Amino acid sequence: MSTRVKICGVTRVEDARRAWAEGADALGLNFYPRSPRYVTAEVAAELARTRPALGSVVGVFVNESPDVIRARVRECGLTAVQLHGDEPPEACAGYGVPVIKAMRVRGPEDVEKARTYVGAGDVAALLLDGAAPGYGGGGVGFDWSLVARLADAGVPVLVAGGLNPDNVREAVRATRPYGVDVASGVEVSPGIKDADAVRAFVRAAKTALWE
Numbered sequence: 774m775s776t777r778v779k780i781c782g783v784t785r786v787e788d789a790r791r792a793w794a795e796g797a798d799a800l801g802l803n804f805y806p807r808s809p810r811y812v813t814a815e816v817a818a819e820l821a822r823t824r825p826a827l828g829s830v831v832g833v834f835v836n837e838s839p840d841v842i843r844a845r846v847r848e849c850g851l852t853a854v855q856l857h858g859d860e861p862p863e864a865c866a867g868y869g870v871p872v873i874k875a876m877r878v879r880g881p882e883d884v885e886k887a888r889t890y891v892g893a894g895d896v897a898a899l900l901l902d903g904a905a906p907g908y909g910g911g912g913v914g915f916d917w918s919l920v921a922r923l924a925d926a927g928v929p930v931l932v933a934g935g936l937n938p939d940n941v942r943e944a945v946r947a948t949r950p951y952g953v954d955v956a957s958g959v960e961v962s963p964g965i966k967d968a969d970a971v972r973a974f975v976r977a978a979k980t981a982l983w984e
């Protein structure tokens with residue numbers, strides 16, 4: 774099975790269509806109002822309608838109220854939610870779709886904190902991100918050797934943070950993750966994806982373990 778690829782922070786229909794065509798498995802739509810990749814519910818619903826039969830559309834939220842998250846899931850047709858905030862494990866349930874819990878990793882203690890979400894609520898995967906200022910999308914990586922600490926946790930792990938077409942192959946080989954996630958590393962400017970970079974990223978991620 775090749776590594777799954779999630780292209781995060783898509784804001785334009787043409788970028789969404791392009792990402793699917795290049796082989797992305799999932800798109801992330803950002804509902805954090807302070808993100809330069811923020812999309813309204815209306816735009817998100819339009820983006821979600823580009824979803825192919827086997828694709829996933831993930832809503833990204835930071836400390837959003839559960840009622841708003843549930844409303845976005847319903848009205849935008851989200852197939853999963855990615856929680857990037859300070860929510861405790863017990864808040865990772867009740868949205869009607871699988872939860873990806875994101876954790877910013879500064880060191881081993883953050884990976885151990887991520888482990889406390891395993892088995893909680895509807896957590897179906899963990900996303901390990903770099904610890905840039907803010908809550909995500911900062912283009913900063915982390916020590917990939919820390920991913921091995923979750924090898925026995927029995928949960929799919931997505932690796933994110935500072936990935937781009939030039940380093941994703943190495944990241945996949947080093948961590949052998951369930952999937953990889955990228956926002957800034959395939960952009961010409963925040964929220965505007967670079968089609969060539971998306972193509973190169975998907976290709977590098979998916980062929981990294983071939984030889």
Ligand SMILES: O=C(O)c1ccccc1NCC(=O)[C@H](O)[C@H](O)COP(=O)(O)O
Nearest residue numbers: 781808908909910912934935955956957
């Ligand atoms: O992208 C954002 O602006 C963002 C803001 C707040 C929370 C999460 C955000 N992005 C979520 C993602 O999954 C990003 O892809 C991930 O943080 C990696 O970003 P990058 O290092 O830019 O590839």
